[in-house]
Amino acid sequence: MPRKRDRITEKCQWSLDALDHAIKRVNDDGISLHKASQEFNIPYSTLQKRYRKPEQSNPRLGRKPVFSLAQERILADHLIHMTNLFFGLDSMKFRKIAYECAEKLKIPHNFNKKSKCAGPDWLEGFLKRNTNISVRKPESTSINRIEGFNKEEVELFYKNLEEIMMKNKYEPHQIFHMDETGVSTIQEPG
The missing domain is CATH 1.10.10 (Arc Repressor Mutant, subunit A)
Known part of the structure; x- marks a missing residue:
């Protein structure tokens, strides 16, 4: 903070x-x-x-913020977009992006030119002004989960589930949740 x-x-x-x-x-x-x-x-x-x-x-x-409200909105939208693509950004990567944006847009700033990133105080102020986002270490996500999580696959899954439930007339106590284990297809971010 x-x-x-x-x-x-x-x-x-x-x-x-x-x-x-x-x-x-x-x-x-x-x-x-x-x-x-x-x-x-x-x-x-x-x-x-x-x-x-x-x-x-x-x-x-x-001090006045480095970026205007519209520019900060674009940065926040980029952060959300990257998360939706299963490529979350941690705080250091996001601070580096903020530095690069300020440099490319030729906005005067007091970011650290040696480490080429915005400071932690800037990030905390940014998060205060954009309360709908948070920056934290991204979690590992399975490639299968990334590829399989789209509208068509989800609709197909629920259609098949509905057919099986209607055909076999399962009761709630007969339904179990199972998960595949033993095969690691997890992609580490970064």
């Missing part, structure tokens, strides 16, 4: 509610920006900036 740093600045001590109330007072009651800034304890320059450009009313402190 990105390190929790102690606050060393007095910036942005006001809340968004206070900012909204101050702007309403200026608009509705006609008080000056100076009076509103003193009344709501918001710096004058901040109130002036947010009053003139209300679309920027959601302030952010700290």
Whole structure:
């Protein structure tokens, strides 16, 4: 997780509610920006900036993310796509991909140029912003499972299962789950 740093600045001590109330007072009651800034304890320059450009009313402190939201969405979709192809990426490989993307797109970044990968703090921030994904060590997957897991094979399996169940009229206590053992056809990722 990105390190929790102690606050060393007095910036942005006001809340968004206070900012909204101050702007309403200026608009509705006609008080000056100076009076509103003193009344709501918001710096004058901040109130002036947010009053003139209300679309920027959601302030952010700290570094800006390296990638835009659309670019991060593409990275997250790539990670999901690779997982669906049974080729999951661990955190180090994903951090290297992020570095390569930033280099190819010529995006300014502070990633490690020596190891050619994004930092662990970047990855933790990325995962916080994209909560629908997780990065972990991929598990081994059998080649047979990869090749056999497609729509046609699954439909055929359930069609055959239904025919056998109807033909033999099995009861629930007569059904067992069995698995092939002794033959290893498992592909190690990486």
